[in-house]
Amino acid sequence: MDVNQPPQTPQEKKFNGFLFFEVGLIEVFSVIFALLVIFGALNYFNILPVSDSLPFFSFLPKQKIISENKTQAKPVLSQEEINRRLRTTLPFLGCPVEKDLCAKGIAINEPRSKIASFSAVAFADLAQDEPILAAIDGDIKFSGGESTQASTLITIENQGRNIIATYELPKGSFKVATSSASVKQGDEIGSLTDNKPAIAEFGKKLNLILYAQVISSKTYIKLKPAPSGTSLLNPGP
Incomplete structure (x- = not known):
């Protein structure tokens, strides 16, 4: 180096x-x-x-979610079925007694004496001095002490609706509370002065029987108390 x-x-x-x-x-x-x-x-x-x-x-890909349409087609109701449902849910007549007692009313649909198609609503165990109410607007008539099968009759006739409502009570158990020739639904028309007399029919002892008829045909109209006790319903034929 x-x-x-x-x-x-x-x-x-x-x-x-x-x-x-x-x-x-x-x-x-x-x-x-x-x-x-x-x-x-x-x-x-x-x-x-x-x-x-x-x-x-937003440019990122995304999986498409396919949802199944589980909606089922609703059945189409006929006009007859619609009318039936309306008839069975809408009030037809007012109650002849207070709503707590009205809900306990007994629907009767069976022959009565010579009447093959009798329909009514009956009430038992009513208290003394229980108010009796108008079930429909109309002209009221009292039997004036006359009796049919040992019963007092009261009628309220409504020409506009072609309906007549008839009250049947044990003779001597009813006191009139109105002097008017016409009443409105819900008006007090009288009271039960004695609850001991009874109409012994349909296997029961009854204080009041209420039935309604078509004026033009005398046909009996089926009735039943509404569950709420606020009215009487027409369940139809």
Whole structure:
């Protein structure tokens, strides 16, 4: 070795900025791509619906949810069935007694003496001085002490509705409370002065029988108390 030869200086490695920049971009884009894949998968399976909450990610794919239409077609009711349902739910007549007692009324649909198709609502165990009420608007008539089968009769006739309502009570048990020739539904027409006499029919001892007829045909109209006791219903034929 030549001692006079100057020592060689080791070459320093030059820093390549472009190479570092390229590597950095690859890492950044790799992270972004991985995040997009993750968010895309979560969004597609509706686990994390980022496309719904963040408009920026609206381009992410989303699985279509197919919902089954389980709605079943409702049966179409005939006009006859509609009329029947209305008839059985709408009030037909008012109650002849207070609603608590009216709800306990007994629907009667069986022959009576020579009447093959008799229908009525009967009441038993009424208290003394129990008010008797008008079941319909109309002209009222009292039997004036006359009796039919040992019963006192009261009628309320409504020409507009073609209906006549008849009250039948044990003779001597009713006291008149009105002098008017016409009454309104719900008016007090009298009271039960004595609850001991009874009409012994239909296997029961009854204080009051109320029935309604079509004036033009004398046909008996079926009646039954509403569960609420606020009216009498017509269940139909």
